[in-house]
Amino acid sequence: MxxxxxxxxxxxxxxxxxxxxxxxxxxxxxxxxxxxxxxxxxxxxxxxxxxxxxxxxxxxxxxxxxxxxxxxxxxxxxxxxxxxxxxxxxxxxxxxxxxxxxxxxxxxxxxxxxxxxxxxxxxxxxxxxxxxxxxxxxxxxxxxxxxxxxxxxxxxxLKPENSTAIQRQFLEFIEDSGLAEANIEEASILVAGGRGVGSAEGFEKLRELARLLGGNIAASRAAVDEGWISRDYQVGATGKTVAPKIYFACGISGAVPHVAGMKESDVIIAINTDASASIFDIAHYGIVGDLHQVIPELIAAIKAAKSE
Structure with missing residues (x-):
């Protein structure tokens, strides 16, 4: 070489x-x-x-x-x-x-x-x-x-030169906070939801947990295909590849395409009602339970800890 x-x-x-x-x-x-x-x-x-x-x-x-x-x-x-x-x-x-x-x-x-x-x-x-x-x-x-x-x-x-072939004029800057939030590749903590979240409204609790932890939300392809969340948040072989310090997999079964996009996370915490779900095979910590009960309890515990 x-x-x-x-x-x-x-x-x-x-x-x-x-x-x-x-x-x-x-x-x-x-x-x-x-x-x-x-x-x-x-x-x-x-x-x-x-x-x-x-x-x-x-x-x-x-x-x-x-x-x-x-x-x-x-x-x-x-x-x-x-x-x-x-x-x-x-x-x-x-x-x-x-x-x-x-x-x-x-x-x-x-x-x-x-x-x-x-x-x-x-x-x-x-x-x-x-x-x-x-x-x-x-x-x-x-x-x-x-x-x-x-x-x-x-x-x-590098010293690029502005091209004269394209004429540009700055008119207005419109802040897009949603675009910044969708930059999930740089997040150190991700709270991801799958089909088990059940609805677009179900992602609001995941979003609240993510904000409390200083992280961001993400999603599986199943949740995106249902129209519950933008494709900008999709993790997996057909979405984005992420490697946060902590990855919450909420209501995600653990299909191979999804795992391909998050398996390098430092710590994976899975929440699923199905004890035999594939996601538990790669999770460092697993909670067998209904995410709609577990997530609110986590939120309450974190708020209580922060208020002490």
Whole structure:
């Protein structure tokens, strides 16, 4: 693996802070680079919100053509997906999207990407024969142990230019609190509901519990398909992949596609009336009971503890 060139990781920012998903990927890149005798390089774009994905991708392309890294990695965020896809198309390169793992291959001097397929029931290995290799990774693919890596040492700074091809004019800013709340990938605590919640109104108690804990709500595909909650909150193979510190699975059976999106959570607490539900197979703690009774009791206990 000694001939592998640098591994670049695009560090996406939010409120002038690096997103956790980007830091996770960079930490993984550092481990692979150390094994290969290469370097992991953070690629920074301060105020990336001021530029479009096309503009950032163009700046990335110029930097890649100049320095020829061995791989360029992204988080599978909306921005990361857009930039990686544009870069792949513009440079006629392959791309491994929404991966859950990556490893070095000594014999081929490249990387092997792992991604879920068949609703998370199988894992496919993806090899790219053009350099640089481009890959994107779902949130929580590489949970960090210890402190976040230093992204400023040996960093590359992108300098995008505003495109003259698209004329833009700022008219008004409309705050969308719902959009911010739906960013479940960054939540440290998630209270997720499934078909057992029973209705859209049933999610209100889950939302109250999540707020008390400083977390967010989430949902299974079954709850989303019923129309009880927006698809922005869906966890699973066809939704978002999350890895919070605590994941409450309320009225969720534990089907494979859902588990694929939350199995890396640090602590999983399952609440279900069915003692034989599959979710208990992966839960660290389980409560066999009616969530409509258990959740209010949890809320009351937390409020009582906070008032002491």
């Amino acid at each position: 000694g001939n592998l060139k640098d591994i670049w990781v695009f560090i996406e920012m939010s409120a002038q802070q690096p997103k956790r998903s980007s830091l996770e990927i960079f930490a993984k890149a550092q481990k692979i680079a150390a094994e290969a005798g290469a370097e992991a390089v953070s690629v920074l774009c301060p105020a990336d919100g001021d530029f479009s994905a096309v503009e950032i991708a163009e700046a990335m392309k110029n930097a890649v053509e100049k320095e020829t890294p061995g791989a360029v990695l992204f988080a599978s965020t909306p921005l990361g997906k857009d930039i990686s896809a544009i870069l792949s198309a513009d440079m006629n390169l392959g791309i491994a999207s929404d991966c859950t793992d990556v490893m070095s291959r000594n014999e081929d001097l490249d990387l092997l990407f792992i991604r879920p397929t068949f609703d998370g029931k199988l894992r496919a290995s993806v090899s790219l024969n053009k350099k640089p290799q481009i890959g994107s990774f779902v949130s929580g693919a590489f949970p960090m142990d210890g402190e976040a890596p230093d992204i400023h040492k040996n960093a590359r700074l």
